[in-house]
Amino acid sequence: MSVSVHGFFGGMPLADHKAMAMQRPTQSIPVPEALYLPLKGHRHQPLDLHQITDHLAVSVGQQLAAGQTLTRGMGDAHPRLHAPVAGTFLGIVSRPALKDMGHDVPCLHIQTDRTQAPKKLPDDYPPNTPLPEITPDELMDHLQRMGIVGLGGAQFPTSEKMRQASGGIDTVILNGVECEPYIACDEALMRHRPGTIVLGGRLLAKALGAKRLIVAVEDPLKDSHGSVSDGFLACIQPHPLDPALDIEFIEVPSIYPQGAERQLIKTLTNQEVPFDGLPKDIGVICLNVATAASVADAVIENTPLTHRLVSITGPGIQNPCNVYAPIGTPVTDLIHQAGGFNCPESEIDLIIGGPVSGHTVSDQRSPIDKGSLCILALTRADRPNSVGSMPCINCGFCVSVCPAQLLPQTLFKLASQGAHEKAHQMGMMDCIECGLCAEVCPSHLPLLDWYRHSKDQLRALDMDQRRQALAKERFEARNRRLEQRQAEREARRQARRARLEANSSAQSEIEAAIARARQKKEGES
Amino acid sequence: MIPSVLILTLLTVSVVALILWVSRRWGANDDSVVEQIDALLPQTQCAQCGYPGCRPYAEAIASGEADINQCPPGGQAGVDALADLLGKESKPLNEEHGSHKPPVVALIDEDRCIGCTLCIQACPVDAILGAQKMMHTVLASECTGCELCIAPCPVDCIDLVPAQRPMIHPKPMSIDIRVQA
Ligand code: SF4
Ligand code: SF4
Ligand code: SF4
Numbered sequence: 001m002s003v004s005v006h007g008f009f010g011g012m013p014l015a016d017h018k019a020m021a022m023q024r025p026t027q028s029i030p031v032p033e034a035l036y037l038p039l040k041g042h043r044h045q046p047l048d049l050h051q052i053t054d055h056l057a058v059s060v061g062q063q064l065a066a067g068q069t070l071t072r073g074m075g076d077a078h079p080r081l082h083a084p085v086a087g088t089f090l091g092i093v094s095r096p097a098l099k100d101m102g103h104d105v106p107c108l109h110i111q112t113d114r115t116q117a118p119k120k121l122p123d124d125y126p127p128n129t130p131l132p133e134i135t136p137d138e139l140m141d142h143l144q145r146m147g148i149v150g151l152g153g154a155q156f157p158t159s160e161k162m163r164q165a166s167g168g169i170d171t172v173i174l175n176g177v178e179c180e181p182y183i184a185c186d187e188a189l190m191r192h193r194p195g196t197i198v199l200g201g202r203l204l205a206k207a208l209g210a211k212r213l214i215v216a217v218e219d220p221l222k223d224s225h226g227s228v229s230d231g232f233l234a235c236i237q238p239h240p241l242d243p244a245l246d247i248e249f250i251e252v253p254s255i256y257p258q259g260a261e262r263q264l265i266k267t268l269t270n271q272e273v274p275f276d277g278l279p280k281d282i283g284v285i286c287l288n289v290a291t292a293a294s295v296a297d298a299v300i301e302n303t304p305l306t307h308r309l310v311s312i313t314g315p316g317i318q319n320p321c322n323v324y325a326p327i328g329t330p331v332t333d334l335i336h337q338a339g340g341f342n343c344p345e346s347e348i349d350l351i352i353g354g355p356v357s358g359h360t361v362s363d364q365r366s367p368i369d370k371g372s373l374c375i376l377a378l379t380r381a382d383r384p385n386s387v388g389s390m391p392c393i394n395c396g397f398c399v400s401v402c403p404a405q406l407l408p409q410t411l412f413k414l415a416s417q418g419a420h421e422k423a424h425q426m427g428m429m430d431c432i433e434c435g436l437c438a439e440v441c442p443s444h445l446p447l448l449d450w451y452r453h454s455k456d457q458l459r460a461l462d463m464d465q466r467r468q469a470l471a472k473e474r475f476e477a478r479n480r481r482l483e484q485r486q487a488e489r490e491a492r493r494q495a496r497r498a499r500l501e502a503n504s505s506a507q508s509e510i511e512a513a514i515a516r517a518r519q520k521k522e523g524e525s
Numbered sequence: 526m527i528p529s530v531l532i533l534t535l536l537t538v539s540v541v542a543l544i545l546w547v548s549r550r551w552g553a554n555d556d557s558v559v560e561q562i563d564a565l566l567p568q569t570q571c572a573q574c575g576y577p578g579c580r581p582y583a584e585a586i587a588s589g590e591a592d593i594n595q596c597p598p599g600g601q602a603g604v605d606a607l608a609d610l611l612g613k614e615s616k617p618l619n620e621e622h623g624s625h626k627p628p629v630v631a632l633i634d635e636d637r638c639i640g641c642t643l644c645i646q647a648c649p650v651d652a653i654l655g656a657q658k659m660m661h662t663v664l665a666s667e668c669t670g671c672e673l674c675i676a677p678c679p680v681d682c683i684d685l686v687p688a689q690r691p692m693i694h695p696k697p698m699s700i701d702i703r704v705q706a
Binding site: 101102103450452455456459463467469470476 | 563567568578579580651666667669690691693694697
């Protein structure tokens, strides 16, 4: 098998800080007092309370067993949630959302039973673990029931992704490229559970009819424990389930944002995903390694997705580490587990995600969701962009790094003037929010924040336009119906009058005839 | 000298004639102006502008009968867009027709509804479902928040609640640092 690696446009190598979180073994967090499971499948589809209460599978005050289903039947857009640990369901409460500063998100509030032992990161499956026979449809339904979503951040339901892609998939890519500095939760997983990841990949490849499985990691993932590749290479051997499946393990150069889906696909296959298409259009599907591991767990052990690895790291954290935490754990508990901050809290910039493309966490009570990779505490000194900005000098640095081949400075000018539709024409929606442009900008312009604002505005505009078109259509349809009814009524009235008139003219003819007859009679007499 | 004047005159006349003919044949007619105006109106169909819906108001603007600042749901942005389209000077929203409010949807208190069907008849976009003596309900996804169903309800069981809006990432608060001279 040939292992050739191509590049992608733009990008830039960034200083790597993974070792910070990797210096300590992966830990489990003591069961937090309360969990708040965010009820938000998709960021741009707000849920209303009616919708939620219709789909709750538990009632307030009910005792929950670990792994019990909490929501059901919300379709693929709002994947199921399960109780991570045993406890009591206390109802739906609002908590500050992790990413949307100042917004709240409805959460399922669980009072936990704190005496129970915390769940540990499961052991790796040996590569020759027998896999159950399961048809593609059964697998997708099962993944939906187990609440499996993309764990790389987007939280797109895996079942839905597979359904969209089924037929015509040739290559399954397992994405282990964690390109942002500091984030190391996938590295921890790859070191602990390479066999599980590969088993998950095999299951996915079989269900999708793919002939090739690629596990991609960054090349410098070596430390005193050796490279992650050692673990993977041991697992890559033919398996009775799919002797023909070609499994490759590829190390790609660490150029940010190599881990972004389109960029990784370009590097591995030298094919570009059409800007208005999906990877499936070129026969590829790309899933995070953690997603693959949760697929294997769901199929082999029947465990729903209730926990995930989160990196708690950064120069502001006392004991940076990777934590295996239940979904719904408040950020405070995670930071507490990592020994708290090592400097006054006012000095800290708390970020969810990486330093380049992460979001500011404005409230530490926010609970983590299935897409939370990393809680990063930077000190003010690490964030020059938070200091202030100067006008754009048209240096073009941003253009040369933009992996989406956009013109960031133009987009910035349009977005900051509120000309969102013009920005749309310039490809605003194709921005992958990697944040590199803001990283290299010598004027420290908050470019990424402007794009996020502009993209949200465009989505809202699109929603409004669709609603308007619908209202117009319904208004016109109603008017047509009313007019038609009016016309029918009018026609009936006309017909009645015509009938009456016909009757009355007949009547008068009779009367005239009678009168004539009478006259005649009178004349005769 | 004379031939060139003649040629140029002829050319000018023929080009003008061509332009006139083309604009007659394919240029904007009344209908397309109404379409364009209607496309800028919010389609709430609330009749606050004084016309029974957005399309009739668009027709009234096109014929010069109505002013451009009578649509409260469209707000000032709507007035500006209309002014832009029609090449007119923009003006403030006419508050006589109502003031601009954040979007709402109607919600029927299903326990109090007596099933009179009056709201169904009032709804301009058929967003209410129900039948004689049966509970009624509003399809939130189709409701435009026009408020026309509120007044006819004899038991006052329809409320307006804020419409679900997608979240918007806040505008960055960039602090400009300028070099002091
Ligand atoms: S954030 Fe968007 S515009 Fe900026 S470099 Fe990345 S893809 Fe390009
Ligand atoms: S990097 Fe910053 S200063 Fe340079 S062109 Fe882009 S936005 Fe302007
Ligand atoms: S006031 Fe109401 S009916 Fe009139 S144009 Fe505006 S939204 Fe349409």
